[in-house]
Amino acid sequence: MFDFQITAQSGRARTATFVTPRGTVQTPMFMPVGTQGTVKGISPQELTDIGSQIVLANTYHLLLRPGPELVAAHGGLPGFTAYPGPFLTDSGGFQVMSLGHMRRITEEGVTFKSHLDGSSVYLSPERSVEVQQALGADIIMAFDECPPYPAEREYIQASLERTVRWLERCLTFKSREDQALFSIVQGGVHADLRQQSLDATLPFATPGFAIGGLAVGEGKTEMYEAVDYTAARLPSGKPRYLMGVGHPEDLVAGIALGVDMFDCVYPTRTGRFGYALTDDGRVNMNSSAPRSDLGPIDPECDCYACRHYTRAYLAHLIRAEEMLAPRMLSLHNLRYLHRLVERARAAIREDRYAEWAICWAERYFKGKN
Numbered sequence: 001m002f003d004f005q006i007t008a009q010s011g012r013a014r015t016a017t018f019v020t021p022r023g024t025v026q027t028p029m030f031m032p033v034g035t036q037g038t039v040k041g042i043s044p045q046e047l048t049d050i051g052s053q054i055v056l057a058n059t060y061h062l063l064l065r066p067g068p069e070l071v072a073a074h075g076g077l078p079g080f081t082a083y084p085g086p087f088l089t090d091s092g093g094f095q096v097m098s099l100g101h102m103r104r105i106t107e108e109g110v111t112f113k114s115h116l117d118g119s120s121v122y123l124s125p126e127r128s129v130e131v132q133q134a135l136g137a138d139i140i141m142a143f144d145e146c147p148p149y150p151a152e153r154e155y156i157q158a159s160l161e162r163t164v165r166w167l168e169r170c171l172t173f174k175s176r177e178d179q180a181l182f183s184i185v186q187g188g189v190h191a192d193l194r195q196q197s198l199d200a201t202l203p204f205a206t207p208g209f210a211i212g213g214l215a216v217g218e219g220k221t222e223m224y225e226a227v228d229y230t231a232a233r234l235p236s237g238k239p240r241y242l243m244g245v246g247h248p249e250d251l252v253a254g255i256a257l258g259v260d261m262f263d264c265v266y267p268t269r270t271g272r273f274g275y276a277l278t279d280d281g282r283v284n285m286n287s288s289a290p291r292s293d294l295g296p297i298d299p300e301c302d303c304y305a306c307r308h309y310t311r312a313y314l315a316h317l318i319r320a321e322e323m324l325a326p327r328m329l330s331l332h333n334l335r336y337l338h339r340l341v342e343r344a345r346a347a348i349r350e351d352r353y354a355e356w357a358i359c360w361a362e363r364y365f366k367g368k369n
């Protein structure tokens, strides 16, 4: 179980298969985000049709509503959502950080106020693992702290040391053998703190490792430098998961640096806002130009929207505030990212990833200044 086998390599980019209890997946992969047990507006059948493999859900949100007991009563997330999985759940650490003022962090854990009704909620390494075991995901995440950006070096260092102590508590408490717990490397944008987090985290030899603490407002250069440094020092025989990333160019760059797994709300969120991803950049479907365009969003895309609808029809739906619009743009954007990583995997297998990535980027950024 959780066997990770590299099948091809091109520079630091690699393709691999990863065995989970609910299916063997191909990496590099993009994982759609289904915060509340649904990828907003997209059905499980549609997710499968567009090539989704692992879907994410969130401990924080599902703990608050409907509660882990109800999900467990369905046999876990697959029974609850009708998506067969595999599933990955985040530990709630990030969401608590992003709640800002509404939380208090101690060595024991974090107390925060529910964003739903203001009630006091408590998360700790043990409670996070307990909830994730009840939710029944195939991959669960260590309860960590993702420091805010910017943050003092001293804070980042103290935080990463606590995150390692929390990791040990997660592993001590964990009782299910059919779930892989991934540890999370922190350290902000400081190479020496990244190294300290690596030195303390690697000995736990978890089935996979995540690069955390990034995509929180630091510049792209700082993010890529931290990803470059960390990914190169994670074991090559285990999956590397870059949390919360990202835009198409971030996936292409991350794969070049040896990252295998990505998640981000971007494709679905920007789709709901009326933006469509293409190889020529992002298209604003809210503007006037698409209204008279009888072509598809992307002639090279095979998704339902691109096979059935013109840009003009979708622009009409947006202006009419019809719910099919955000659904179809989200579906297309997810398919775009799945196709992007499918093409990346093909380029890796042909050992021409660098050439493919440069060619993709030249076209993608041609329209942008």
Ligand SMILES: CNc1nc2c(CCNCC3CCCC3)c3nc(N)[nH]c(=O)c3cc2[nH]1
Pocket: 033, 034, 035, 056, 057, 058, 089, 090, 091, 092, 093, 094, 141, 144, 145, 146, 184, 211, 212, 213, 214, 215, 216, 243, 244, 245, 263, 264
């Ligand atoms: C967007 N940027 C970003 N996201 C991060 C996330 C969240 C990743 N996405 C999770 C899904 C979103 C809702 C359902 C699960 C991070 N998560 C953790 N635990 N630790 C990070 O350092 C961490 C760091 C992150 N940076």
